[in-house]
Amino acid sequence: MSKSNTKLASRNKWMQxxxxxxxxxxxxxxxxxxxxxxxxxxxxxxxxxxxxxxLKMIFEPxxxxxxxxxxxxxxxxxLVCLLIAYPLALALRSLKLKSNGLxxxxxxxxxxxxxxxxxxxxxxxxEKNGVxxxxxxxxxxxxxxxxxxxxxxxxxMVYDFLPFMIIPIYNVLAKISDDVIQAAADLGANQFQIxxxxxxxxxxxxxxxxxxxxxxxxxxxxxxxxxxxGGKILLIGKVIEQKFKQGNDxxxxxxxxxxxxxxxxxxxxxxxxxxxxxxxSGVW
Amino acid sequence: MAADFAKGKExxxxxxxxxxxxxxxxxxxxENVTKKYGSHVVLDDLNLYIRENEFLTLxxxxxxxKTTTLRIIGGFETPDTGRVIFDGQDISNVPPNKRQLNTVxxxxxxxxxMTIAENIAFGLKIKKKSSQYIKDKIEYALKxxxxxxxxxxxxxxxxxxxxQRIAIARAIVNEPKVxxxxxxxxxxxxxxRQDMQYELIRLKNELGITFVYVTHDQEEALTMSDTIVVxxxxxxxxxxxxxxxxxxPQNAFVADFIGDSNIIxxxxxxxxxxxxxxxxxxCVDEGFGxxxxxxxxxRPEDVDLVEPEEGTIQGVxxxxxxxxxxYEMEVEANGFSWLVHSTDLSPVGKKVGIRxxxxxxxxxxxxxxxxxxxxxxxx
Numbered sequence: 161m162s163k164s165n166t167k168l169a170s171r172n173k174w175m176q177x178x179x180x181x182x183x184x185x186x187x188x189x190x191x192x193x194x195x196x197x198x199x200x201x202x203x204x205x206x207x208x209x210x211x212x213x214x215l216k217m218i219f220e221p222x223x224x225x226x227x228x229x230x231x232x233x234x235x236x237x238x239l240v241c242l243l244i245a246y247p248l249a250l251a252l253r254s255l256k257l258k259s260n261g262l263x264x265x266x267x268x269x270x271x272x273x274x275x276x277x278x279x280x281x282x283x284x285x286x287e288k289n290g291v292x293x294x295x296x297x298x299x300x301x302x303x304x305x306x307x308x309x310x311x312x313x314x315x316x317m318v319y320d321f322l323p324f325m326i327i328p329i330y331n332v333l334a335k336i337s338d339d340v341i342q343a344a345a346d347l348g349a350n351q352f353q354i355x356x357x358x359x360x361x362x363x364x365x366x367x368x369x370x371x372x373x374x375x376x377x378x379x380x381x382x383x384x385x386x387x388x389x390g391g392k393i394l395l396i397g398k399v400i401e402q403k404f405k406q407g408n409d410x411x412x413x414x415x416x417x418x419x420x421x422x423x424x425x426x427x428x429x430x431x432x433x434x435x436x437x438x439x440x441s442g443v444w
Numbered sequence: 445m446a447a448d449f450a451k452g453k454e455x456x457x458x459x460x461x462x463x464x465x466x467x468x469x470x471x472x473x474x475e476n477v478t479k480k481y482g483s484h485v486v487l488d489d490l491n492l493y494i495r496e497n498e499f500l501t502l503x504x505x506x507x508x509x510k511t512t513t514l515r516i517i518g519g520f521e522t523p524d525t526g527r528v529i530f531d532g533q534d535i536s537n538v539p540p541n542k543r544q545l546n547t548v549x550x551x552x553x554x555x556x557x558m559t560i561a562e563n564i565a566f567g568l569k570i571k572k573k574s575s576q577y578i579k580d581k582i583e584y585a586l587k588x589x590x591x592x593x594x595x596x597x598x599x600x601x602x603x604x605x606x607x608q609r610i611a612i613a614r615a616i617v618n619e620p621k622v623x624x625x626x627x628x629x630x631x632x633x634x635x636x637r638q639d640m641q642y643e644l645i646r647l648k649n650e651l652g653i654t655f656v657y658v659t660h661d662q663e664e665a666l667t668m669s670d671t672i673v674v675x676x677x678x679x680x681x682x683x684x685x686x687x688x689x690x691x692x693p694q695n696a697f698v699a700d701f702i703g704d705s706n707i708i709x710x711x712x713x714x715x716x717x718x719x720x721x722x723x724x725x726x727c728v729d730e731g732f733g734x735x736x737x738x739x740x741x742x743r744p745e746d747v748d749l750v751e752p753e754e755g756t757i758q759g760v761x762x763x764x765x766x767x768x769x770x771y772e773m774e775v776e777a778n779g780f781s782w783l784v785h786s787t788d789l790s791p792v793g794k795k796v797g798i799r800x801x802x803x804x805x806x807x808x809x810x811x812x813x814x815x816x817x818x819x820x821x822x823x
Contacts, residue, residue, distance in 0.1 A: 339553035342520055343611075345540040346547045347567035347618065357566075361557045 195421045201414035216414025223399060229421075230396040231309055234378035237317035238325075239250075241374045242367070244318070245325035250359075253333040263330060267323040279316055286312055286388065308390035316384040321377060332366030333359070339394065366399035368431055376424055396420060463762060468530075469496040471515060471621065471654055474748045478528035479512055486512045488678045490526070494622070496657060499648050501657045501665040505701070510658045511626060513675070517656060518624050529623070532555045545613035545622040550630050552607040554599040558608055560586075561595035567618040585613035589646065593596035605636045605791065606734075611646065622654040641667050674698050675820015681792045695808055699741040707745070708783055710740040711809075718807060722779035727805040739808040744785040748803035749775070759789045 205211050219221055252263055270278065283289045286307040293303045306312050338360060344358045382397035389395075396416070403413035461820075472494040485670040487509045494500050500661055502510035515521040516528060519540035528536045535543060538649045542819050544568070561582050568578045572649055586592050599607055608628055615623055625644075645668055649807035659665055662694050665672050666686040668820050674681040674689060674697075682694045694701035696734035710720040732738060752758045759777025772791050775782040777798055 337551070337553065339549045339551055340555065341641045342540065343521075343547070343549055343553040343614075344555070344566070346518065347614070349566075350541055350572040353570060362555075364557075425741060 169289055179405065191320070194414075198414045198417055201410050202219065202418040204411060206411060215419055216413055217412055218419045222394075226295070226394050226399050229310075230379055233313055233395065234317065235373055237314050237378045238371055238375045240314065240318045241322050241325040242370065245322060245329055245370060246367075249333050250332040251324055252330050254334075255258045262329060268324050275320060276383065276387075278320065279384055280321065282316055283387050284314075286315075293427050297399075307388065308392050310389075312388040312395060313385050313393060313395075316388040317374075317378045320384065321374040324377075325372035328369035328373065329363060329366040332363045336362050360384065370429055372428055375427065379424060380420065447449055452785040458463060460669055470494070471496040471531060472518070472656075473529040474513070474676060475529065477513075477516060477528070479509075479516065479524055482558070486678055487516075487523075490678070490680065492673060492680065494654060495671075496621075497652060497654055498670040499645075499655045499657065499668055502673050502675060503662060503665040503701075505660055507677070507753045508675040509678040510660075510675050514624050514626055514656060514658045516548075517544050517546065517622075517773060520547075545624060546618050546620040547624040547626065548608070548611050548615050548628045552599075552604075552611045552626045553613060554614070555606055556599050556797060557597065558599075560597050560602070561590075562600065563599065563610060564595075564614045566614065566615055571618070581617045583671055585617045587629045588616070588650065589613045589643075604642060606634050606646075608632065608640070608792065609643070609688040612644075616651060616653075616707065620653065622650075622656060625655060625657045627659055628657075629659075629661075630776060637664070644668060666702070674701065676701075693741055693805055693808065695811065696739050696741075699806070699808070704744050704783055704785070706740075706742045706780075707796075707809075708740045708742070711806060712736045712738045716802070719806065721757060721780050723778065725756055725800060725805055726802040727807060728802050729805070729807040732807060732809070737810050739810055741806040741808060742782075742800055742804060744772070744783040745770070746800060747775075747782055747784045747786075748799045748801070749773070749784060749788070749790050749796045750799050752795050752797045755799050757798050759796060761792050761794045761796060762793050764789070791807075 193233070202214050203210055203212065204398050205213070214417045218227060245323065257441060283290075286301065287293070288305070288307065292306070296303060306315075340362075341354055341358060349357065381396045382401045385393055385395040385398055400413050403409045403416065407413075470493040474490055474492045477487055477490045477712075480486070490509070490513065492513070502512045512521060514694055516523055517534070519538060523536060526536075527534050528740075530543070530545075540547075556568070564582045565578045568581060573581075577704070582595060582602055583592075585786065586594060589612055591606060591609055594602070594606070599610065602610065606743070608631075611627070612623075613647070628644075629640050632640060641664060644657075646767050648668075654818070657665075663774065666689075669686055672686055672689045675684050676697055682689060682698045684692075689698065689702055693702060699705045704774040706718050710718050712718050712725065712729070714734050715732075716727060718725050718727050718729070718738065718740060724758065725740075749755075749761075757777050759775045759782065761773050762776050762781070763774040764771060767785075770785045770787050773784045773786065773790060775784055775796060775798065782798060
């Protein structure tokens with residue numbers, strides 16, 4: 161009896177392995193190997209000697225200040241996204257829409273348009289002779305210098321990544337039952353206390369997801385700073401891109417990528433520490 | 445009679461002396477309360493008072509307006525017209541967090557991100573009580589609901605019955621004058637539900653506060669209540685003690701909703717004599733006039749099966765089911781299928797006589813309109 165059982169179990173095990181084989185191959189080929197290659201390039205020189213110079217490169221004054229600026233801009237963008245998305249998600253929740261699909265669609269729809277196209281559209285709006293300045297000129301106000309400033313980059317990031325903040329927060333908020341909110345009111349809490357003590361803590365997993373999903377792409381993007389920063393404002397993603405494409409320095413680029421990866425990993429670990437119940441957040 | 449309640453002339457027949465003494469102490473008074481959702485009238489000109497320290501149950505089928513009534517008292521709904529008076533003050537537009545009452549929700553509604561102790565402390569922290577006071581209260585409340593030592597657990601780790609007891613503890617630490625309970629035992633299984641009924645009665649007696657309880661379960665209502673308010677389709681059908689409601693239902697709806705009953709059309713020939721299915725029965729009712737059509741309610745346990753010649757009417761047993769405590773039989777007699785509960789067995793096919801003690805025959809006026817008839821039996 162037990163013998164045939166173990167036989168069956170081992171056969172099942174082999175079956176499972178067989179079925180998962182394509183995914184294992186895929187993961188190895190497209191995730192593990194590229195990662196290992198980056199690690200390899202990151203800790204070697206062009207002629208293959210092991211070195212930590214590529215990693216230390218982040219401490220060169222220009223690179224380091226670029227990293228600091230990148231972190232600053234993506235933090236600001238993430239924060240602005242949160243400040244816009246949270247009240248919006250709250251409002252959407254209180255609308256009590258019958259189908260969540262419509263809400264999701266509303267915010268997904270712009271994302272279906274090409275990311276580059278939308279960013280270039282902003283370029284046209286913000287330009288010296290763009291839409292905003294034309295309107296300002298028409299009513300006799302002085303022109304604004306928005307394009308090629310950090311503000312323009314933040315605006316681009318917020319616009320592009322806002323849906324990634326709204327959707328996870330809205331999903332969590334929509335699941336909070338009215339009974340729980342009414343129970344808090346019943347126990348004497350006013351609207352503000354309900355928001356701070358009940359709704360916000362319960363929505364934390366969504367907030368953490370949103371923070372991750374905005375902060376990480378914002379930190380590594382180079383397209384937005386390229387288009388809206390006019391190449392004048394260098395972000396860390398751009399530096400890495402330049403290493404690969406212009407400097408043909410794969411080792412340097414990989415080294416910086418590794419450092420950035422570890423940095424993001426640390427950031428996320430810190431955020432997640434404050435939300436033990438979070439069910440993993442997209443990126444990791 | 446139902447119409448009387450609807451028009452606001454509230455009376456409570458058959459009150460016990462104890463209740464009568466306390467009658468002046470109306471803690472909550474609903475005056476002419478109407479509530480509509482769109483064109484659907486949920487409550488129609490409802491009048492109801494709740495006395496201090498009573499266990500009052502709003503009983504009725506789903507959609508009868510009982511939960512809406514509770515939510516209006518709790519402040520989660522505002523009446524379209526009418527007033528809610530609490531302790532002499534109009535609180536119709538006072539938000540829930542400013543009312544001196546607390547609610548226990550059907551699905552517990554515990555705060556899942558807080559421990560049990562934090563859940564219980566929530567209301568007290570809002571009121572900025574001292575930490576020692578809060579600590580004592582948590583301990584007291586957990587003891588009261590027999591969950592001593594559960595303070596550091598998370599709500600998810602508790603069973604449904606335990607969660608509901610925590611929800612009760614969380615409400616009562618605030619020392620409300622009234623505790624509102626919205627089908628709190630609805631999600632529990634039968635055995636647990638029965639245990640919790642006794643638990644609630646004990647709590648009520650220990651706390652000495654008013655309980656307003658909503659349920660569709662007539663047994664729950666009969667077991668726990670001082671006063672039962674039977675509702676249907678936005679109207680109060682009858683208000684009374686459990687004994688009143690069970691023994692003297694005022695219309696066919698109440699008779700049918702509370703327990704099993706035989707509801708038979710009859711004619712009140714004169715005082716103390718009613719004609720049912722062509723036979724004359726003695727009863728104790730009077731004042732209906734002569735030859736008045738009435739509805740007669742006879743509870744199945746009040747039908748005595750005797751030898752055919754001893755019965756007022758004769759019939760044949762057509763079905764027999766063993767129910768544990770008693771047998772449930774159906775007896776076909778004079779064109780009506782009588783439901784009979786008895787501890788004595790009469791086999792199917794046996795000829796029997798039916799006899800009813802005069803005191804066990806309950807006479808009701810026929811509904812006055814078609815409209816009210818529709819309110820009746822088909823729930």
